Amino acid sequence: MTLMQIKSPNMSVDLLSRPKCSECPIRHRAVCSRCDADEIEQLEQIKSYKTFAAGDPILWRGDDLTYVASVVKGVATLSKTMEDGRIQMVGLLMPSDFIGRPNRKTIEFDVVAATEVTLCCFQRVPFERLLATVPHVSQRLLEIALDELDAARDWMLLLGRKTAREKIATFVEMMVRRQHVDGLGLDHEPLVLPLTRDEISNYLGLTLETVSRQLNALKKEGVLQFVDRRRFEVIDMAALHAASGDDSDGGVLC
Amino acid sequence: MTLMQIKSPNMSVDLLSRPKCSECPIRHRAVCSRCDADEIEQLEQIKSYKTFAAGDPILWRGDDLTYVASVVKGVATLSKTMEDGRIQMVGLLMPSDFIGRPNRKTIEFDVVAATEVTLCCFQRVPFERLLATVPHVSQRLLEIALDELDAARDWMLLLGRKTAREKIATFVEMMVRRQHVDGLGLDHEPLVLPLTRDEISNYLGLTLETVSRQLNALKKEGVLQFVDRRRFEVIDMAALHAASGDDSDGGVLC
DNA sequence: CGTAAACTTGACAAATATCAAAACTGGTGG
């Protein structure tokens, strides 16, 4: 039994039923997206689906990294904790995002399922071999890493320089964008905040009280409308974008 | 003439004299570090050294990315600017660090020489071809990108959760560490802050006044000693590390 | 020297955190 399994009692491994890659919702975006049929076959050999319930730890800091994985469904958080308990989330993993670091035995942060999460896991060592032999995998992984790096740098601007209001608006806007991409939020289905106020505060470098206040401010101003604590609709997209502090061009249009 | 040259009047291109890779101070750490003699030869074909004076822009946001490069000598900053002028530095590039993004025509931030900088530039398009054909280059670049990502995430913790004092102490500690690696600071040579107070404040998400106050606090406490505004010595390494807010293990020992 | 840039220092303001309490929500079992 792996460390990962010990730490995650609710994790269910689904070794025998390996869903077909051809029907995978992230087939065209994940680390496998450049692969041809033959290469997919090789990946299929070392893959297994695992699901985690909301709140379950997926990987703990310093854990033996026996698997790397792609997020197929759901949202996972990636965070760092200081000795005195201060927490900073350093990534929000959504479908097609990659977990783990090839050629490293451990990772330096905690990964936790925020919602129910389905992962497509690859055994690390065989995956590293593929990385060395299948350029389509390593090329795509490089691209994913560079995209993550760009995203991390945008987040650094947010954490270092944006006001509480701008942070909240940026976060909500990001939820809107990513849920469009995932094809959820079919037209007028309400959008979802996959995180609690506390988790949002850890993502934005704020306290949960400030998150609550700013979210309610946007509600009172008629920018957002909430159907319950998690689900909302954007009433005034332009105002939301204006509040984010990001460049005026681009955001609203695409 | 490239955009880069227009924007950087003081840049000096040194197309004819291509220093030997075998004598390069970053030969064993940069993007070329895994290459054998034959592969180095290929890189040598498309490389050229360029130097920039302190303060010169190297690449401007949105610029046509005709080159990617490795930092050979000196320090460059990588930063993002908001419409109203707020600045957040998102990276500090030191020897062996990589500049640019293959398969992208532009980058999303400004790169500026903080000290005099020497770059080993590779024409982007030929470099991309090497990336596709020489695994030793793409493997190393992936590793560099993942290291950058780890560093960016550490910085996110700093920006989101650390106090002004912790930010300053972390920054100073980082200067100590990186200057040891570069083999500068030969034993009891004083260490150097390669940035002004203002630049440090943009790196740490503070104001220059707060940087000045915290630096002077560490001086008054006898943790640091300054020989001039840029050069300093660490008197009490343990106190410095304790002030950084990082885990007690590791830091001091290695 | 003289001047501009970099840095320091002080007084005050503003944003956000902290602490405390109340209100809400979703789920559970009677």
Place this chain on the structure above:
DNA sequence: CCACCAGTTTTGATATTTGTCAAGTTTACG
């Protein structure tokens, strides 16, 4: 079906940190 409970969220009062503004001071360099 309802009441209750724990966890989450909201709201309010206050404290703290850091930012802002405004002089000064030092330093590097011509």
